[in-house]
Amino acid sequence: xxxxxxxxxxxxxxxxxxxxxxxxxxxxxxxxxxxxxxxxxxxxxxxxxxxxxxxxxxxxxxxxxxxxxxxxxxxxxxxxxxxxxxxx
Numbered sequence: 001x002x003x004x005x006x007x008x009x010x011x012x013x014x015x016x017x018x019x020x021x022x023x024x025x026x027x028x029x030x031x032x033x034x035x036x037x038x039x040x041x042x043x044x045x046x047x048x049x050x051x052x053x054x055x056x057x058x059x060x061x062x063x064x065x066x067x068x069x070x071x072x073x074x075x076x077x078x079x080x081x082x083x084x085x086x087x088x
Contacts, residue, residue: 030043
């Protein structure tokens with residue numbers, strides 16, 4: 001049985017998710033104007049930006065991991081971890 005991919009969420013579903021996440025973080029976006037092009041930020045642009053980020057993250061996460069890929073390590077183990085010290 002082939003797993004089926006769920007349909008992508010609608011804008012309204014993503015808006016509910018985004019509003020919920022902000023609410024859980026203690027951020028009240030209702031103080032922003034609904035839609036005001038002269039405001040530094042409004043709810044319409046905030047939600048559009050959130051939807052864009054969520055969709056980009058989903059697209060970026062849709063890749064196959066190459067089992068031969070070896071990621072570089074920011075702090076590799078010291079060379080002494082691979083050699084015997086003191087003639088042991």
